[in-house]
């Protein structure tokens with residue numbers, strides 16, 4: 001699943017390719033892509049709208065249009081590709097939507113291998129009030145994501161820190177891969193209970209999260225499975241992964257074999273020597 005860095009890479013790609021363009025036609029080939037938006041409505045409202053810019057909000061992609069915002073969530077395998085009308089980067093039957101622009105031969109296509117992605121059109125400046133978005137926590141890069149904020153969110157919980165960091169209502173944008181990496185870098189055991197974390201632990205988690213996510217954005221994200229952007233350009237962060245996907249391989253710090261356990265249904269990799277449970 002694309003995580004925050006991958007979504008940022010997609011957003012940069014979209015801004016480079018379609019920012020400023022005016023939509024002239026829209027086709028939808030898979031109606032269930034749309035959330036609370038009808039195909040007719042989408043076609044009707046999008047024509048003549050200019051893409052003023054594209055932003056990321058956690059794992060959501062926000063297309064800012066003249067009178068609307070179009071909210072895209074890629075879920076497992078969604079992809080936006082700007083390409084020639086007669087060239088398909090992926091099998092044509094995976095195209096769920098296609099957008100044409102004025103004075104532009106290329107089209108913007110949305111492909112989805114798993115068909116879990118979503119698209120929703122909302123009135124301008126209303127997107128932050130959507131229930132799914134309003135309840136989200138801060139991104140690690142937000143000013144609001146202070147050590148105090150994170151401490152307040154976790155210290156009354158007996159849930160595992162691994163699970164708490166995946167909870168998008170607490171911190172926005174960290175997925176399974178990066179939480180595994182963040183906890184290794186912060187030397188915190190993934191099963192450590194939220195209530196055992198100190199303010200300093202929270203500060204460290206945020207600092208490490210920003211470093212890891214920042215580096216990954218620079219490297220174009222982590223290419224795992226079929227995540228790719230645009231012209232098959234893939235991310236390079238996977239070569240920096242310290243624990244994720246390294247079960248039974250030696251820890252880069254101490255040589256202990258990396259363990260893989262299941263925490264709340266998610267594959268969790270850690271080093272049992274570098275990341276010890278606190279003795280409380």
Ligand SMILES: [Zn+2]
Nearest residue numbers: 251254271274
């Ligand atoms: Zn180690």
